[in-house]
Amino acid sequence: MADPEVATKAPESDATEKVVNPSASIIPEDTPAQSGASLGEHCVTDRPTPSGQGSSGEISQLGGVDVYISKPADYPHTPSKLLLFLTGATGLHSTNxxxxxxxxAKEGFLVILPDMFSNDPLPGSATYSEEKDASVIEQIKMRAAETAKSFLIDMWLARQTPEKVLPIIHKVLEAAKDEFADAIANGGGIYCAGYCFGGRMTLLLAGEKPDTVAWGQQTTDEEAGVVKAGPFIKAGAIAHATLVTREDFEGTKAPIAFICVENDQLFADEIREHGEKHLMESNVECEFKTYSGVPHGFGIVGEYEDVKIKVAQAKAFDQMLAWLKSH
Structure with a gap:
């Protein structure tokens, strides 16, 4: 069993991250992704789906946004709680x-997985069309295919800002307040689980922030004279977050748990340490657990040859589930 806090070297076959270097431009005047940040292979590519497993929910719409909805088998006869599920870059149509x-959902949550990348899917994913990036592809068609894909992913990532993504999430939440008012009332609010890219969005939803992107209901900080909004979730659980900044921790109010990966290039130790210190000093209930010997992205369903990673994956889910249920 993977023991949190105990350092061992991750298996190179599964743990080595391939991180795109956005500064290595292959087209003049391109735009680096979010000031040099990028994604690793486990953020943009699904692991093989475990044999015999498949999804059981359905694709629907909430607030004009495509969503995957998974309900407990006995809902609505048995009360449920609403869980917002925010994914990594592979998004809505990933079977995993x-x-x-x-x-x-099998643990009693009514789960809503929104298409955060509405009409702008990850290059190479199920609903992506090369026509969208035809001019870019034409410019780099003589380059190596992998370099081209990395560049397109980097440019895609630059477009996925909180200002773009959070309003999409809020459309879903506003619609859910009507559609699933019973589940929200039963849980006393909305819970959230975020993985990879969705981890950062979860952290932002857990905070009270300056209302710069129409985040919903506003409150006024009379001392500073600043209009703020949030938090929008009752509690959150995050696995192997990516692109998190120091500023993202500011204003956090909702209890939050972090499942981390040792030596994670996508969630640096200095950011994690700053976040943990800031939350504790702000008296925000939090939990940080670090797993060794596992790759970034290990928390999402996917097949691994290394039994230790499989065990860690199950343990991480149990920890996130326990956190959400206890709040």
Missing amino acids: NQIQADKY
């Missing part, structure tokens, strides 16, 4: 993401 959502 859908199966992960189903796991929470």
Whole structure:
């Protein structure tokens, strides 16, 4: 069993991250992704789906946004709690993401997985069309295919800002308040589980922030004279977050748990340490657990040859589930 806090070297076959270097431009005047940040292979590519497993929910719409909804078998006869499930870059149509959502549904949560990348899917994913990036592809068609894909992913990532993504999430939440008012009332609010890219969005939803992107209901900080909004979730659980900044921790109010990966290039130790210190000093209930010998992205359903990673994956789910249920 993978023991949190105990350092061992991750298996190179599964743990080595391939991180795109956005500064290595291959087209003049391109735009680096979010000031040099990028994604590793486990953020943009699904692991093989475990044999015999498949999703059991359905694709629907809430607030005009495509969503995957997974319900407990006995809902609505038995009260449920609403869980917002925010994915990594592979998004709505990833079978692994859908199966992960189903796991929470089997534990009594009514799960909503929104298409955060509405009309702008990850290059190479199920609903992506090369026509969208035809001009870019034409410019780099003489380059190596892998370099081209990395560049397109980097440019895609630059477009996925909180200002773009959070309003999409809020459309879903506003619609859910009507559609699933019973589940929200039963849980006393909305819970959230975020993985990879969705981890940062979860952290932002857990905070009270300056209302710069129409985040919903506003409150006024009379001392500073600043209009703020949030938090929008009752509690959150995050696995192997990516792109998190020091500023993202500011204003956090909701209890939050972090499942971390040792030596994670996508969630640096200095950011994690700053976040933990800031939350504790702000008297925000939090939990940080670090797993060794596992790759970034290990928390999402996917097949691994290394039994230790499989055990860690199950343990991480149990820890996130326990956190959400206890709040």
